[in-house]
Amino acid sequence: MAFAVESVPPEARLFCHLPNVPKDFWIAEQNRPSSAAFKGKKDSNDRRFRASVDWEKYKTIAECIRPKSMAILAVTAAQCRAVGKEVEHTPICETDLVNQAHCDICDPVGCPMSNTQNTEASSKLAEVAVIVWPEEGLSLITPPS
């Protein structure tokens, strides 16, 4: 059974998992995540950077939490497009993994970003991302010495 690929509307919230190791993923001084959380992988076929996220339409925040989660972040598709990225619905339907919510925050079709463009776009996303789990946020994490 394959899932239909849908267009992702601007208001769609996309959940990004923030790993709990290393702790450096959270920048307490600026109350935001590291841009590394949004950098993803470069697709060897089309040379586009792709970062995995889950679409709220098909997955709840609770369903996004993993044993290795420090936090769940949210950005909207509109925020991704505002920094030059595109959002593609890329549902996964494999024998060992099914995820209808899966989306990629990726470079525009036919326009792979340079390293510096991707770095800047990732930094901008890290600045607008909001924490949706834990509900109390991460501000209590002590800044490293």
Added chain:
Amino acid sequence: MSSAYALPFTGLTDYQENRSFTGQSGEGLDQVKGLARKVYFISKSYLGLTQAADGLSNAEPILSLSQVEEEKLHVVEGLERGWDGGTAEPVEAGAVQAARELLLSLRSDHVAAKDARVLPIADGRIQLEWHDVDRSLEFEFARPGWVAMGLDRSDPKAGTQYYSLEIDQLDPAIISRAYDWFVQRDPKIAPWPSR
């Protein structure tokens, strides 16, 4: 601790030792200067430096990282496939080596540099970061070079300013200038063109 090396007889870092002198106000200046000089020479000796004591700018390259940075590199180096709970790649040995070289290069010019944050990227690369309340410096390994990114949030009206530069290979002068930009907040010394 934020230093590449600690003085063995006190347990304090070179940086902490020297910083404490600047805060001394009730003691005689000569006494403070004498003590500072003494610590300075012991530091040079501890580092194995042979040149005259005419300033740390003549120092040989620092050959070791701080314990904190070593631990951070070790943690990132040990991450297994799927460390993000998904399909992230293990961090490449080449990326760790490149990060070590950049950090050593920085320490050669800035012995008291803040410890870097060490981040893995999902495709097996690595990112080094320094942050203040309103300013950030990031180096992203780009096989084989680096992307340097400076973020300046000091002017709320202007919003965050982004500065970036792609470096084909490790260039100690650019690394040093980027860190100077982060610490000294002087746009004139930044390695990237101003906007």
